[in-house]
Amino acid sequence: MTDLASLSLVDAADAVAKRDVTARALLDACFARLDAAEDRVNATIWVDREGAYRSAEAADKAVANGAKLGKLHGLPLVHKDMYYQAGRPCTCGSKIRKDFVPTTTATVLERMAAEGAYAYGGLNMAEFAQNPTGHNAHYGDCHNPWNLPYITGGSSSGSGAAVAARFTYAALGSDTGGSIRLPASACGVTGLKPTQTRVSRAGVMPLSFSHDNVGPLTRTVRDCARVMGVIAGHDPLDPTSATEPVPDYEALLSGDVRGLRIGVPSTYFLEGADAPIVAAIDAALAVLAARGAVIVPMTLPLMDAVSAYGSIVSRVEGATIHAQWMRDHPQDYSVHLSARLFGGNAIPGTYYVEALSRRGPILQAFAKEVFAKVDVLASPAIKTVLPTLAATDIDHGPAGTEKTFMAVSANTRPFNYLGLPTISVPCGFDPNGCPIGLQIAGRPFAEAKVMMVADAFQRDTDWHAREPTL
Amino acid sequence: MTLDLIEAQIAAWSGITAPNDAAKRMALELAGTIAAFEALRGTLEFEDEPASFTAALQAAKA
Numbered sequence: 255m256t257d258l259a260s261l262s263l264v265d266a267a268d269a270v271a272k273r274d275v276t277a278r279a280l281l282d283a284c285f286a287r288l289d290a291a292e293d294r295v296n297a298t299i300w301v302d303r304e305g306a307y308r309s310a311e312a313a314d315k316a317v318a319n320g321a322k323l324g325k326l327h328g329l330p331l332v333h334k335d336m337y338y339q340a341g342r343p344c345t346c347g348s349k350i351r352k353d354f355v356p357t358t359t360a361t362v363l364e365r366m367a368a369e370g371a372y373a374y375g376g377l378n379m380a381e382f383a384q385n386p387t388g389h390n391a392h393y394g395d396c397h398n399p400w401n402l403p404y405i406t407g408g409s410s411s412g413s414g415a416a417v418a419a420r421f422t423y424a425a426l427g428s429d430t431g432g433s434i435r436l437p438a439s440a441c442g443v444t445g446l447k448p449t450q451t452r453v454s455r456a457g458v459m460p461l462s463f464s465h466d467n468v469g470p471l472t473r474t475v476r477d478c479a480r481v482m483g484v485i486a487g488h489d490p491l492d493p494t495s496a497t498e499p500v501p502d503y504e505a506l507l508s509g510d511v512r513g514l515r516i517g518v519p520s521t522y523f524l525e526g527a528d529a530p531i532v533a534a535i536d537a538a539l540a541v542l543a544a545r546g547a548v549i550v551p552m553t554l555p556l557m558d559a560v561s562a563y564g565s566i567v568s569r570v571e572g573a574t575i576h577a578q579w580m581r582d583h584p585q586d587y588s589v590h591l592s593a594r595l596f597g598g599n600a601i602p603g604t605y606y607v608e609a610l611s612r613r614g615p616i617l618q619a620f621a622k623e624v625f626a627k628v629d630v631l632a633s634p635a636i637k638t639v640l641p642t643l644a645a646t647d648i649d650h651g652p653a654g655t656e657k658t659f660m661a662v663s664a665n666t667r668p669f670n671y672l673g674l675p676t677i678s679v680p681c682g683f684d685p686n687g688c689p690i691g692l693q694i695a696g697r698p699f700a701e702a703k704v705m706m707v708a709d710a711f712q713r714d715t716d717w718h719a720r721e722p723t724l
Numbered sequence: 725m726t727l728d729l730i731e732a733q734i735a736a737w738s739g740i741t742a743p744n745d746a747a748k749r750m751a752l753e754l755a756g757t758i759a760a761f762e763a764l765r766g767t768l769e770f771e772d773e774p775a776s777f778t779a780a781l782q783a784a785k786a
Contacts, residue, residue: 451781464777496781559767562760569757577738584743593746597754599734600725605761608768614776615769621784648746656750673781698781 258283260721263329263423263477264504267370270317270328277313277328280423281306281374284330287420291724294402296394297415299335300343301375306330309372316370325480327370333426334410335376336383336459337363346459347379347409349392349586350579360457361492362426362468362485369484374422377412381591383428383461384572385409386436386663387646391588395643398440399722401687403642407440407662409433413471414441418722424472424481428458430465431568432635432666435678438471439635439691442680444478444708444718445471447666449698450673451496453482454489462571464610465564465670474718475679475709479503482701498699506702507709512546514707516694517628522557523665527637534682534690535634541714542632542707554631555623556616557668563609563616564671570606573598590648590659617672617698625697630707635678635691637665665693675701679708680717689717725755 258280261269269275285303292298313328336346338356345352363373378396380388388396388411396411398404399419406415410427414437417425427434429447438445446469453468460466470481483504488497518539524532539549573580576587576595584592624631638661644651646659669676675698678691692711696704712718730751734740742748 449781451778494778498785558760559764562757562764565757566761573738577740580740580743581738584740587743589744589746592743593750596734596740596742596747597730597751599738599740600730600751600754601758605758607774609761610774611772611776612764612768613774614778614780615772617777617780618784621780625784625786653745653749656746656753673777698785700786703786 259287259420262474263472264474264480266423267326267329271323273317277310278307280328281310281330284420284422291399291419294724295397295399295415295419297378297396297412297419297421298332299345299347299376299378299393302342306372306374313370324369325484326366329371329423330374331366331371331424332373332375332377332416332422334379334413334428336379336428337426338457339363339373343376345376347381347383347390347393350583358457361454361489365485377416377425379412380409381588382576383409383430383433383459384591384594385659386432387643387659388437389590389643389647389649391649398688399724400442400689403644404640404686404688405440405643405646407436407636410437410471414438414443414445417441417443417471417473419724420721424470424477426468427471429467429469429670430461431670432663434469434471435635435666435676435691435693436663438678440640440689442689442717442720443471443473444475444677444679445469446478446482446677446701446705447669447675448482448486448701449675451494452675452699452701453485454492454495456489456491460575462568464567464571475705475712476504476507479507479705501702503702503705507706509710509713511542511707511710514547515550515628516542516547517550517552517624517631519554519631519633520551521553523633523637527634528639530639530684531634531637531690535632535692538681538692538711539632541711545710545714550628552627556620559612559616560668560671563612564667566601566605566609567671569598570601588649593648613671620672621697629696630704631695633665633693635665635693636662639684640686640688669695674698675704677704677708679711681715682717725758727752730754
């Protein structure tokens with residue numbers, strides 16, 4: 255019999271709806287996995303077991319009463335600990351907010367609750383979502399379920415690890431420079447950074463106003479599509495959220511990529527890439543080509559501008575948000591975070607405004623040139639073999655460690671400045687047994703197409719179905 | 725940019741001092757970011773402004 259924790263989110267929700275399993279049984283299965291491995295993975299910051307069982311029992315009662323069930327009914331989920339839940343802790347992975355209890359709930363969690371899901375705790379994360387590795391000086395580093403001394407990717411470290419380790423069926427992360435796609439890649443799960451403005455950020459800790467995105471980490475693309483169908487769409491509480499209609503993402507997973515043009519950048523994304531990563535990406539592209547997709551090698555325009563301007567925007571916005579705490583109690587930050595935040599204060603305002611002002615024209619020029627030739631872009635999410643926690647530990651490592659640390663997110667950051675929807679799906683393992691992620695990006699609001707390509711890949715592969723041994 | 729200049733600017737503008745040696749090293753690397761930015765000088769157009777990004781998302785969609 256299949257362990258209930260191993261079900262996909264869609265299968266678990268459908269099983270509850272058909273009365274094949276109870277919500278309580280799903281929760282028992284997830285907690286059994288958590289209890290067996292959390293001491294080594296460290297994916298959670300807090301867990302509310304009593305509240306979780308109350309929610310599961312309420313979900314089962316609704317089924318018994320014949321209530322209309324939502325798309326996520328009875329699912330025990332858990333999210334990066336930066337999503338506000340009224341009356342519950344929200345540490346943001348920090349010492350500074352260790353006692354913070356918000357009075358409001360994030361819109362995305364309200365929407366998931368309206369479809370029957372509940373959250374059973376808060377997941378480990380980089381302090382204030384500010385690193386690409388999963389280090390956390392205050393709550394302990396999160397460990398890769400596939401090989402514990404290796405990074406999980408960050409900043410949504412617990413989200414990637416918890417979904418991979420079958421502690422839950424899906425977890426929300428946030429992505430400002432790769433923080434959904436990096437842990438998805440490193441932990442062997444699926445992670446989508448939506449188009450900028452696609453998903454409400456109301457009730458979510460900010461990091462960089464211009465680059466922050468909310469999105470799901472799941473085990474399959476179909477799971478991802480279901481969650482996106484629930485959380486996407488305009489929110490009056492987030493005036494920056496788009497009014498663009500939300501398509502039926504699940505219905506659009508046709509698997510049909512015949513004639514679809516996949517651009518493979520020969521520059522930037524593969525420069526300095528390790529051989530095992532290149533081999534895995536080539537093999538993944540061959541799978542899609544066998545389904546009828548057309549692989550188009552190409553160079554990308556404007557990458558120098560995207561990198562330079564994107565770095566300016568992220569640095570200044572992060573420094574601005576944290577300036578008061580950096581003045582009042584800098585000792586409460588980890589070394590690597592306060593070090594990163596410090597320099598952003600030296601960037602002139604005129605540089606920041608120029609970087610923001612060029613964003614629209616650069617996106618238009620990039621899209622005009624690139625998407626006239628191809629439908630989507632494919633690249634590795636992380637272009638090097640995954641490093642260990644020790645090799646990227648700025649707080650305790652030698653000078654220069656920051657270079658290895660920052661290299662992790664080189665391939666994900668550009669899509670935050672461009673605002674494009676981008677997904678990472680597992681496509682192999684490196685020589686250390688750590689997963690490799692295939693990153694697929696598309697036009698603004700082309701989440702359906704990006705997920706369709708990724709789903710087509712998962713129809714012919716089983717990388718996403720493999721489980722770490724813990 | 726020298727480290728002394730960076731530290732003096734940040735102290736004067738923001739009232740923040742370097743919290744550790746890593747902050748000083750990473751602040752020095754700011755020179756690379758600034759150089760990359762300055763290499764793009766002359767590309768900003770008179771009419772460019774931040775709000776154009778939202779319009780660009782719409783204009784660039786399929």
